[in-house]
Amino acid sequence: MFEGAKDYLEATFNAISALAAVGALCYAVIQVSATKRLARESDALQAHREYLSLCLEHPGLSSSLLFAKNQKIRSFDEIDTMLSPETEAYLWFLSIVLNTCEQILENVAAKGPWRRILHNQLRIHWPALEKMWPKWENAYGGRLRRLMAEVLALGPETDWTEYARTRQSVPDKISL
Template sequence: MALTDSDYTTISSISAAIGTLLTGIGLVYAVLQIRWNKQASREAEALQAYRDYLERCVQYPELSSWDMFKKHASNGVKGRVYDAWTLDSERYLWFVSILITTCDEILMNVSDAEQWRHTLETQLEYHKELLIETPELNGESYHDATRKLIEKFVPRPKNEKAT
């Protein structure tokens, strides 16, 4: 039995449909692969930021906690660190800002961020006194998850709504 023109047309249409379907599947896979790669890259960058923070703790132990800062600040700690305008206070504020930014990166970009929560809380706890006296550090530039993590140590005033 020979194939007719109609049979060839049907086979051609089926082949074109299969080709289009396979192209679509390939396109979806490529888009997903790009997303997965971007997520893996952001996760690796967040974890590297944490490693960099830990290296700074070793390199500058006088900034690694509130107690160490108070002990080593050249002019002592008088009043709010945020208002002191000394070289030591600025270094310490920037150091804690780096920690908060690192927390933000981990909470936003690491797939198992919940498993990191305790570690991040522990790191922030070292700076609890600064966080309490300097609510400016819990700024709007951080994601909600990060602000909530900080609020564990620094409760919002009763008249201010939680995010």
């Protein structure tokens, strides 16, 4: 009689131990997954922070409108053949914008706030990206290509349209 009870208790403890081990394994997987997600989010935030710092260091490159005003151009049709230090700096800046966007897209889900941030940052460079993206797009992944297709389909922002359409000057100082 005690032998059967002993076997039963042993089997019960083995089952409980196995369940505890499975539970611990599940907990570990969840923890590792959460840690990886936080690390990816941190990488995305760092990439965006570095991009914003670059914009502050070089405000004349931070949007197509500011660049166009500073260079006194109304079109980006020949941006890749102008060959000046300023246009080269702007083209490199655009590459940084695209690489930053791709880095963020690789690290976080492209929805919600991140999608709006990337969308807005790309849109302020629409006039130049419209010309350069067809030449560069094959160097980037599918997520960025899909986002760029959305951005390019929207067309330029109103301030660029007005600037390019008129021969009036845009105020040199924009009040914040």
